[in-house]
Amino acid sequence: MTDPQPPAEPERIPLTLADPSRRRGCVTVAVALLFGAAVGGVVGLIFGQTPGLVTAAVVAGTLALLTWMTARRRIWLQGTRVVAETIGSKIVDLRVVERLDLLVTDVRGVRTVGLLVGAKGKSINIALAAYSGTGGRELGILALRRLADALAGSENTSGLVFSQLLVAQLRAEARGEAAPERPLFQLASVAPQGKLAQRLRTEAITKFVANLP
Numbered sequence: 001m002t003d004p005q006p007p008a009e010p011e012r013i014p015l016t017l018a019d020p021s022r023r024r025g026c027v028t029v030a031v032a033l034l035f036g037a038a039v040g041g042v043v044g045l046i047f048g049q050t051p052g053l054v055t056a057a058v059v060a061g062t063l064a065l066l067t068w069m070t071a072r073r074r075i076w077l078q079g080t081r082v083v084a085e086t087i088g089s090k091i092v093d094l095r096v097v098e099r100l101d102l103l104v105t106d107v108r109g110v111r112t113v114g115l116l117v118g119a120k121g122k123s124i125n126i127a128l129a130a131y132s133g134t135g136g137r138e139l140g141i142l143a144l145r146r147l148a149d150a151l152a153g154s155e156n157t158s159g160l161v162f163s164q165l166l167v168a169q170l171r172a173e174a175r176g177e178a179a180p181e182r183p184l185f186q187l188a189s190v191a192p193q194g195k196l197a198q199r200l201r202t203e204a205i206t207k208f209v210a211n212l213p
Helices: 022-047 049-072 141-152 158-174 183-190 202-210
Strands: 012-014 074-078 081-085 089-093 099-107 110-119 122-132 135-138 197-200
Touching (some): 110 183, 183 202
Antiparallel strands (some): 081 089, 099 110, 110 122
């Protein structure tokens, strides 16, 4: 009699929106070094060479470390679990998620729509799309589909609303609609300007989804 095979683990579906290219990372590190040198130069003129060198090293090293951590960050969906990994890892199970929020960040003209999921003191922000002007980048079809399915089965009543939002986004893409006609772009556009990050009210999202075609 053969031993039963253990169940296979669910497939990992990447949820990382940004494209971590090597060229972009090198440019960011170079900017960190230049900024550190500039700050160190100012301090050096005021307090002397040694404090200036120390300041330059601290500033450049801190920025380079933050850049490295950002480049290492990976988010994926495995079954119903969202996993974020940088140095350590965080896991939020969408079946029992306690917090679901839609965040819009506005940095240098790029608006990013993120789904903030949280449970048991842990939270993960999943970037769904980033828009600039009338175009941008969005999560792939498979990632949105699996994420919508996981949210639909959540015990959190808001999960179904966000699931329907992602399904509407997929339908808009399937119809070949341009970015400005897609739900995520429209939500990013209606968020007030002048704020680095803002949470859209769940009630407003529910009303928005109910009026989608």
